[in-house]
Amino acid sequence: MNTRLHPTASDAPPPRRSPILVWLLACSATLAVLAMTACGGSDSPEELTPSSISIQKIGGFDGAALGAAEITAYDALSKRLFVVNGANNTVDVLDLSDPTKPAKVGSISGTPFGAGINSVAIHEGLVALAVEASPKTSPGRVAFFRASDLQLLSSVVVGSQPDMLTFTPDGRKVVVANEGEPNSYGLADSVDPEGSISIITVNDGRSPVVFTADFKAYNSRADELRRLGVRIYGPNATVAQDLEPEYVAVSDDSKTAYVTLQENNAVAIIDIDAAQVKDIRPLGVKDHMAAGMGLDASDEDGGTNTNSGTPAIKIANYPVKGLYLPDAIASYSVNGVTYLVTANEGDARADWPGFNEETRVRAHCDKGLDPAVFTDAANLILDSNLGRLRITATPNGGSAGKNAAGQCNELYSFGARSFTIWDTSFKRISDSGDDLERRTQALTQAAFNASHDNNTLDSRSASKGPEPEGVVIGRFGKKTIAFIGLERVGGVMAYDISDPAKPVFMTYINTRSGTTGDRGPEGLALIPANRSPNGKPLLIVGNEVSGTTAILQIDLQP
Numbered sequence: 415m416n417t418r419l420h421p422t423a424s425d426a427p428p429p430r431r432s433p434i435l436v437w438l439l440a441c442s443a444t445l446a447v448l449a450m451t452a453c454g455g456s457d458s459p460e461e462l463t464p465s466s467i468s469i470q471k472i473g474g475f476d477g478a479a480l481g482a483a484e485i486t487a488y489d490a491l492s493k494r495l496f497v498v499n500g501a502n503n504t505v506d507v508l509d510l511s512d513p514t515k516p517a518k519v520g521s522i523s524g525t526p527f528g529a530g531i532n533s534v535a536i537h538e539g540l541v542a543l544a545v546e547a548s549p550k551t552s553p554g555r556v557a558f559f560r561a562s563d564l565q566l567l568s569s570v571v572v573g574s575q576p577d578m579l580t581f582t583p584d585g586r587k588v589v590v591a592n593e594g595e596p597n598s599y600g601l602a603d604s605v606d607p608e609g610s611i612s613i614i615t616v617n618d619g620r621s622p623v624v625f626t627a628d629f630k631a632y633n634s635r636a637d638e639l640r641r642l643g644v645r646i647y648g649p650n651a652t653v654a655q656d657l658e659p660e661y662v663a664v665s666d667d668s669k670t671a672y673v674t675l676q677e678n679n680a681v682a683i684i685d686i687d688a689a690q691v692k693d694i695r696p697l698g699v700k701d702h703m704a705a706g707m708g709l710d711a712s713d714e715d716g717g718t719n720t721n722s723g724t725p726a727i728k729i730a731n732y733p734v735k736g737l738y739l740p741d742a743i744a745s746y747s748v749n750g751v752t753y754l755v756t757a758n759e760g761d762a763r764a765d766w767p768g769f770n771e772e773t774r775v776r777a778h779c780d781k782g783l784d785p786a787v788f789t790d791a792a793n794l795i796l797d798s799n800l801g802r803l804r805i806t807a808t809p810n811g812g813s814a815g816k817n818a819a820g821q822c823n824e825l826y827s828f829g830a831r832s833f834t835i836w837d838t839s840f841k842r843i844s845d846s847g848d849d850l851e852r853r854t855q856a857l858t859q860a861a862f863n864a865s866h867d868n869n870t871l872d873s874r875s876a877s878k879g880p881e882p883e884g885v886v887i888g889r890f891g892k893k894t895i896a897f898i899g900l901e902r903v904g905g906v907m908a909y910d911i912s913d914p915a916k917p918v919f920m921t922y923i924n925t926r927s928g929t930t931g932d933r934g935p936e937g938l939a940l941i942p943a944n945r946s947p948n949g950k951p952l953l954i955v956g957n958e959v960s961g962t963t964a965i966l967q968i969d970l971q972p
Contacts, residue, residue, distance in 0.1 A: 463891025464970035467908060469923040469953065473514040473965035474932070477506065482961030485578075485937035486954045487536040489561040490945040494519070496534045496541060496561070497956060497963050498937070503530055505543060507564065511947050513965045520564055527555045527569055535588065536561060537581040540619045542588050544576035551575070551597050551605040556590060556612070558619035567619040573626065574607035578661045581616075582668035587686060588614040588622075589671045591659035599649045599768030608654040611662075611673055611682070613689040625689035629654040629682075632694065640811040643696030644680045645737075647808045649769050657682070657694075663745040665752055672754055672838075674740045676761050681743070681754075681840060695840040697756075700736035700830040706847040707731070709831055709879060710863060711803045713872035721776075723798035725872035727862050729851050732800055733788055736760075736830040737809075742885045742938075746894050746911070753843065753914045754836045755896050757882040760829020762806065771808045772828070774876070776801035778814075779822035787823045802876040803827055831879040833898050835914045843914045846898075850880050854903050859924045859931070865902050866934035866959040874902045884938040887911070888951065890970060895920065897953055899935035906935065906955060906966070925964055934959030 477483050481500035488495050488510065495508040495516060507520040522543065524531040529548035534541065541559040554576040557569040573592025581588055589611060596606035611627040632639065632653040636646050639653065648656040660676040664686070671684040675694070683693045702709050708731045717723030740756035747753070762772040776795055783791035795801050806826050809815050815824040832846040855862050861871040863879055874881065884899035896917070898907045905924030909917040925932040936958040943951045951968040 462970055462972055463893055464972065466971045467890070467895070467920055468969045468971070469906070469908065469921055469966050470969065471923070471925050471964055472967045473512075473516055475506075475508055475516045475518070475963040477501065477961040477963070479961045481958055482506075483936070483956040483963045484958050485533050486939045486956045486963060487534045487541070488939055488941050488945075488954065489536045489539060489541070490941075491539045492562045493947045494561055495954065495963070496522075496536065498531050498534050500530065500958070501961065505531060505534055508963070510965075513946075513948055513952060513967070516963070516965060522559060522564055527557050532576060533578045535580050537585040540567075540585075540616070542579055542581065542619075544572075544579045544590060546575045546577075549597060549605070550595065551607045554592065556588065556614060556622075558616070558622065560619075568622055570614060570622050570624050572612040572614075572624060573610040576612070577659070580662050580664060582664050582686065583666060584668040586616060586668065588616060589662045589664060589673075589684070589686065590614065591662050591673050593658045593660060594655070595658060596648065596651075596655075596766060598766045601768050604768060606648065606651055606655045608652075609657040609659045609675070610654075611659055611671065611684055611691070613684075613686055627684050627689045627691050629657050629691060629694075631691070632657075639694065639696075643698055643810070644675075644694055645678045645810045647771070647811055648763070661740075661742045663743040663754060665745055666747055672743055672745060674743050674756065676739050676741055676759075677763055679737045679739050683838075697738045697740070697840060698842070699826065700738065700758075700832070700845065702734045702736055702827075703731045705731075706849075707845070708848040709734070709736070709827075710851055710872070710875040711800055711827075712798060713863075713875045714797045714802055715799070715872070715875070717798045719793045719796050719798060721797040721801065725870070725875075727855055727872070729848055729855075733794070734800065734803065734805075734825045734827050736827050737806070738830045738834060739828060740834075741883045744885045744887045744896070746887045746889075748894070748912065748914060752838050754838065754840075755885050755887060755911065756834050756836065757885040757898055758830035758832050758834060759881050759883045759901065760827075760878045762804075762828050771806045772804055773807045774801065775803045775805055775822070775825060778805060778807055779816075781816075781820035782822075784817050784819075784821040784823040800825070804877040827878075829878040829881065831882070833882055833885060833896065833909075835911060835917065844917055846909070846917060849919065850882060850898070850900065850907065853907065853919065853922060854880055854900070857903070857924060859905075859926050860903055860928065863903060866904060867929070869928040878902070884935060886938040886940045886953075888940045888942065888968075890951070897938055897940065899938050899955065901935055904933055904935060904957075906938065906953065923966065926960075930960075932957040932960050932962050932964045
């Protein structure tokens, strides 16, 4: 499919050049390389290797509605920031030439293309929007615009519910995760579309061509996938229907995409040029009994072995397996080796009629816990311990995790409350453990494990904790830093991940204030210094619940 049908300018012999012209061009090329090194090289003054960093909020924009700021993308050519406004089915266009005072200069409506804009991505002045249809189970569209004047260039049909899209680093293609969620299960009007990945050859946005990587070839391999640990469990769903692509990371060479299959606790590996699924890799589970892998499992843990406790901070080890269920994924390389970072948000199939996998330990384990598996089973099931914890009733393939007597012999919670670094075979290299929860114990901006719509102590302890959702990665001199957005309690944590086996905490910023301020970080976008409007690296955070876009400046300390 990559065969050229017509000769191009590159097929013609190159024109002859005079020696003087060749010398001038060589000098120009040398100067250009030096200039690029000065702007973005590893040890240049503009991009030093920091001993530490700090993050400060320098500006913001209030969309004044729930959902008014979700995913963001920046165009360095026009100095414009594009913000998905889910409240209005638009993309708000902000002038970011002065990042302390972003101002709205226009908008793009999603109405001509569908019912809701889910994502935006930009490459060198070309804007791509992912728009889901109405109903969401119908094929969606990707629309291309010019960033400088918001002119529509084209739109193409993709799969059902395009949830996230990104350009390949070379800018030639756009990779789209088509989530394909059902509208319900087992009802007269139930529709469960297939998940897929669309690969769009951009062609300057004027004549894009769509190819589809689907999962049909795996329909006959459901049992094999379940044995490996891929969660295939939607009622009466084929594998292709059950897999729900969520988020995309692309390798530096633009050849391979890694797509999270969130509800399935797996990642699909895509050959971009062939538009084919190469493999599906299960992520396994996190052992919350392991050292440093604890969690706060209850919002009523202020008592001892009781069903009437009060909220308290109690991070401890429990005999629970955490399903990673990641949302965002990002890639980076160290010494030529590619690594992946996942934000292990967790997600349950509980949002539509006909099927709900989410339950609590005490309700699900009504016959108790298996004493052969759980030490002190009679007390462990009480609300001050594990009784309130939200778990899945269907760990995989319909299993309820119970023995013949109906006692629970395995407990699987949603999300790992962490970020994880993997190699490309999805062997776990490191995990942040319980560090995210431990570092949010003493916040002045919000109560521990508060949600994004309240300031209640322990509100989210029984359900996914701080809920890491977004991750972006930046290179600063010789250091690689990951920024992790915490959807519930809020804010962004930064870790030095230069050594994938030993992430090191750097800093944390949280710009909420109780039930006000920036709440519900949804999307993160990183602007490097050499593309930033003020010459400083910026981190843009779209806060869905408050509807605010926060402009954060990253200050590097030598």
